[in-house]
Each structure stands twice: as C-alpha cells, then as structure tokens.
C-alpha cells in the first residue's frame with residue numbers, strides 16, 4: 001500500500017526559485033512520498049547545495065512525525081557543475097532555512113568532503129542514500145563505491161543526473177555510470193525527468209515491490225503539470241519584460257525630444273544673456 005501525498009514545502013517561503021524550480025525539484029513529490037511511506041530510520045544525502053532535495057526529505061520527516069536521522073553532507077565549496085566561485089553565501093542560506101523550518105529534526109550537517117564524511121558513518125547503517133555530487137563518471141563511480149557499503153542489506157540508493165539531458169552541451173558522466181551499474185549489479189527503477197533520478201538496491205525483491213506499489217506515471221504527470229505552469233510563467237515574464245523594454249524605449253525617445261526642445265529654447269534666449277554677461281565682464 002503506497003499513499004501519494006500532496007505536500008506543502010515550507011522552504012518555498014524562503015527561496016522559491018531554488019526550491020520549487022531547481023533542477024532537482026521535479027523529484028520532490030516522489031522523495032517526499034518515499035520517506036512518508038517507507039519511514040527510513042537513517043538517511044544520508046551527498047550533495048545538498050541550497051537544499052532543494054534536502055528539504056524535500058526533511059519536510060516528509062517533519063510532516064510524518066518520524067524520528068529519522070538525516071546526514072546532510074556537502075563541502076559547500078561547489079564542483080564543476082555548480083562552480084566553485086560562489087558569489088552567494090550558499091551554506092549560510094541552507095543553514096538559515098534548515099534552522100528556521102526544520103530546526104527540531106535530527107539533522108547532522110557535515111560540511112566536509114564525501115570521503116571524510118564516510119569515515120564517520122558505520123557500514124550497513126543507512127536505509128537510504130541520495131547521491132547528487134559531481135557529474136563526472138569517475139567521481140560518480142568513486143562516490144558510489146565509497147558509500148555503497150554504508151547501506152543496509154535492503155537499503156535503497158537514489159542517484160541523481162541519470163537522464164539524457166545535456167549539461168553545458170555534454171552528456172552527463174553520471175548517466176554513463178548509471179548505465180554501467182544497471183548492467184552489473186542490483187535492481188533499479190528510473191524517473192527520466194528533472195535530469196533523471198535512479199532508484200537502486202541490492203535487494204531486487206525490494207525494488208520489485210516498490211515498482212509494483214508506485215505509479216510512475218503519477219509522478220511524471222505531476223512534473224508535466226508543473227513544467228507547463230512554469231513555461232506559462234516564463235512566457236508571461238518574457239512579454240512583461242518585452243513591454244517594459246518598449247516602454248523604456250518610448251521614455252528615452254521622449255527624453256531626447258525634450259532635450260532638443262531645451263537646447264532650441266536656450267539658443268533662442270541665451271545669446272542676449274551671453275552678451276549681457278560679456279558686457280558685465282563675467
């Protein structure tokens with residue numbers, strides 16, 4: 001039995017652009033439902049950034065009244081995709097939203113590398129790991145190999161960026177890694193939208209049960225609806241900006257005309273004044 005919820009994400013009140021429209025945002029409904037339905041005891045997330053994914057998990061923990069422990073791991077110094085020259089205080093923003101909205105939950109913030117954080121987590125202790133770090137093939141393989149032993153036997157791993165989307169014009173290394181992993185080991189299911197989310201486990205029976213319980217189309221429809229709302233908003237904003245630009249252009253024309261009139265009137269009136277000034281020795 002799988003319940004589909006209709007969550008309200010409190011974090012949207014603080015930073016809607018990054019939470020509701022971020023590249024990961026299409027996965028919020030599934031991630032939320034997964035936590036509410038499966039009630040994992042321990043979750044680790046590798047790659048939090050501003051917290052779009054983090055707060056989706058935490059909202060479910062909060063709303064479900066769960067006592068799940070959540071490890072939020074990120075160096076918060078960025079990578080090849082997010083860039084490393086943050087001009088905004090990404091960690092500060094993450095921390096503020098976390099404290100304001102989810103401050104009573106059992107969240108361990110680990111501001112360090114994935115490698116260092118792994119040393120502090122016991123093997124076979126996690127029910128769910130979400131990996132959303134570097135998109136390069138070798139980094140994805142490294143993060144997976146390092147953290148996979150941390151999963152319980154029936155634990156589940158979410159892996160972001162397995163989609164066909166291009167990133168800066170290139171296919172993502174994470175997608176190639178995912179394709180290789182699927183051939184080799186375990187069982188999985190996939191959401192193709194929002195850069196793609198893979199759900200993987202060694203527990204093939206568990207993945208089959210999950211697949212039978214959920215309606216993948218339900219999540220696709222939700223994201224389609226949201227995408228069309230966002231496209232509509234983009235179109236509206238485009239035309240608003242276009243109209244404002246046209247109005248600005250009209251104001252600039254008016255201004256030029258007024259300046260011309262000013263010059264004309266000055267030429268008409270000032271010669272006398274100049275003469276007067278000269279006579280007065282000014």
Ligand SMILES: C[S@@+](CC[C@H](N)C(=O)[O-])C[C@H]1O[C@@H](n2cnc3c(N)ncnc32)[C@H](O)[C@@H]1O
Nearest residue numbers: 024047048049052053075078113114132133134
């Ligand atoms: C794509 S972003 C995460 C996006 C986030 N899940 C969301 O929903 O918006 C990747 C993050 O992983 C972090 N990261 C990448 N490789 C890392 C590593 N080896 N150790 C620590 N942090 C890393 C970066 O600092 C960046 O904030």
